Amino acid sequence: MIILFGNQKGGVGKSTLAVLFANYLSFVHNKDVIVFDMDNQRSIYNKVQAAKVLENVQLYEVEAANVDQFNTIHAIVSDKENLITILDVAGSIENDNLIPVFKGVDLIICPFAYDEYSVGSTIDFSEVVKTLNNKVNIVFIPNRIKTNVKYETLESVNKVLSNFGAVTNPISERIDFQRINSFETPHTIRQVVTPVFDSIFNQFI
Numbered sequence: 001m002i003i004l005f006g007n008q009k010g011g012v013g014k015s016t017l018a019v020l021f022a023n024y025l026s027f028v029h030n031k032d033v034i035v036f037d038m039d040n041q042r043s044i045y046n047k048v049q050a051a052k053v054l055e056n057v058q059l060y061e062v063e064a065a066n067v068d069q070f071n072t073i074h075a076i077v078s079d080k081e082n083l084i085t086i087l088d089v090a091g092s093i094e095n096d097n098l099i100p101v102f103k104g105v106d107l108i109i110c111p112f113a114y115d116e117y118s119v120g121s122t123i124d125f126s127e128v129v130k131t132l133n134n135k136v137n138i139v140f141i142p143n144r145i146k147t148n149v150k151y152e153t154l155e156s157v158n159k160v161l162s163n164f165g166a167v168t169n170p171i172s173e174r175i176d177f178q179r180i181n182s183f184e185t186p187h188t189i190r191q192v193v194t195p196v197f198d199s200i201f202n203q204f205i
Ligand SMILES: Nc1ncnc2c1ncn2[C@@H]1O[C@H](COP(=O)(O)OP(=O)(O)O)[C@@H](O)[C@H]1O
Pocket: 009, 010, 011, 012, 013, 014, 015, 016, 017, 043, 143, 144, 145, 171, 172, 173, 174, 175, 176, 177, 178, 179
């Protein structure tokens, strides 16, 4: 199974939630996981390399790869039934190399925020993805939700997004998300993400 963390909007938590979900799958469900960091910024890959120097034991492999290697990766991982492959991509829908990715993945997890610009990008992204692959499941995760803010558009946004896929419960804005790693998820973060990840796992994996 290949899961893409995607949204053309930057800063919505794709890389962060990709790592936390990989930790969750391997730690909670004992799944074989491999992560391909396909974002040119290599935020996940570089973090893992830095942590390896400190001799941390990894839960799973993290590889750096380019988007145009997707077909090769797909061919390698698709006959490994028990392996869950996680892709982190920057996500710009203008990148033609992403077309095979959108066509070839089994599930897209799409973090977003309830601000106008993020919602617009998220809808554009979903339209492109669904045009290329109308069978793919998309799961939207409202992320970085501030507890003291009233999100006036929440219901109408969720309604629009539900035309493309499922919307999970929100994940709150928390300072400790800035320090996550691919070796273990701190208890405080686990409490926040586990219910959301459980709902995705139970429905789609
Ligand atoms: N729930 C959250 N609470 C607080 N900070 C978050 C949360 N999710 C992500 N972040 C932070 O937001 C920034 C962007 O997240 P990142 O995962 O790099 O986004 P993307 O990969 O979509 O560009 C990072 O500094 C990350 O630590």
